[in-house]
Amino acid sequence: MKKVLILGGTGDAVKLAAKLVTIPKIEVISSLAGRTKKPAALVGQVRIGGFGGAEGLANYLQQNSIDILIDATHPCAGQITHNGAIASHLANIPHLMLVRPQWECVTGDQWIEVESVEAAAKAIPELVNRVFITSGRQQLEPFLQRSQVYPNTWYLMRSIDPPDIELPNSKILLDRGPFSLEQERQLLRDYQIQAIVSKNSGGDATYAKIIAARELGIPIVMVQRPAMPEGEKVTSIEEAIAWLRQL
Numbered sequence: 001m002k003k004v005l006i007l008g009g010t011g012d013a014v015k016l017a018a019k020l021v022t023i024p025k026i027e028v029i030s031s032l033a034g035r036t037k038k039p040a041a042l043v044g045q046v047r048i049g050g051f052g053g054a055e056g057l058a059n060y061l062q063q064n065s066i067d068i069l070i071d072a073t074h075p076c077a078g079q080i081t082h083n084g085a086i087a088s089h090l091a092n093i094p095h096l097m098l099v100r101p102q103w104e105c106v107t108g109d110q111w112i113e114v115e116s117v118e119a120a121a122k123a124i125p126e127l128v129n130r131v132f133i134t135s136g137r138q139q140l141e142p143f144l145q146r147s148q149v150y151p152n153t154w155y156l157m158r159s160i161d162p163p164d165i166e167l168p169n170s171k172i173l174l175d176r177g178p179f180s181l182e183q184e185r186q187l188l189r190d191y192q193i194q195a196i197v198s199k200n201s202g203g204d205a206t207y208a209k210i211i212a213a214r215e216l217g218i219p220i221v222m223v224q225r226p227a228m229p230e231g232e233k234v235t236s237i238e239e240a241i242a243w244l245r246q247l
């Protein structure tokens with residue numbers, strides 16, 4: 001029997017767990033940070049909450065006799081990914097990062113590429129008055145600061161759970177992807193959105209807004225992914241399973 005710990009918090013991690021539980025002699029534990037009140041249903045065992053840094057994760061791996069670590073966290077969750085790389089090294093176990101390919105800027109896209117959500121808030125063009133924020137409810141502070149400088153900007157903010165910070169002059173949409181192209185077109189038109197803030201998440205579930213923005217000529221302030229640690233990486237669930245089988 002091999003024990004696999006999946007660092008999750010993404011749709012890919014949910015799908016990977018569902019596949020792995022069907023493979024004989026594999027026991028699957030999924031780990032969630034605990035940010036979402038009602039996480040998507042997961043097959044297999046689940047543990048919730050931080051480990052206490054890389055060392056805490058290494059201790060968890062050793063104390064629970066984990067044989068293999070698969071990091072299937074969001075590509076923008078840089079801290080846990082670095083912790084996973086260090087912890088697997090400390091615990092001396094195989095480690096894989098499942099990283100979906102990033103979105104590429106194609107003809108018709110108007111991207112303003114930035115390195116952080118803070119930079120994104122500063123990069124929203126001055127004349128834009130209606131902004132759609134899709135970069136997460138946990139990083140709203142930079143927009144709060146922007147709203148003090150540009151009080152006339154109205155924000156539409158979409159997230160799974162309500163944010164802790166209340167942005168003045170804003171509306172919250174509580175929703176979980178995937179979102180269809182028709183849905184996104186309609187939303188951008190209905191709310192007369194003039195700019196979008198997005199992370200370069202990659203994948204299909206939230207790509208429709210990128211297409212809709214392209215069609216409607218709406219600029220996107222695109223937050224780039226943080227640097228990834230060295231180590232073995234695959235881009236799909238199928239490749240992750242093949243990697244596991246060859247072990």
Ligand SMILES: NC(=O)c1ccc[n+]([C@@H]2O[C@H](COP(=O)([O-])OP(=O)(O)OC[C@H]3O[C@@H](n4cnc5c(N)ncnc54)[C@H](OP(=O)(O)O)[C@@H]3O)[C@@H](O)[C@H]2O)c1
Pocket residue numbers: 007008009010031032033035048049050051052053054056057072073074076077078079080081083135136199
């Ligand atoms: N960042 C995003 O844009 C984004 C988008 C969608 C989903 N998510 C998911 O939300 C979670 C948190 O993201 P984040 O950006 O806040 O992460 P982060 O900045 O990389 O991690 C911060 C801390 O949260 C804990 N943590 C993160 N992921 C964990 C997991 N899967 N299991 C147990 N502890 C975890 C760790 O705490 P300790 O140091 O105490 O172990 C980590 O040091 C991740 O699971 C990620 O996949 C993130």
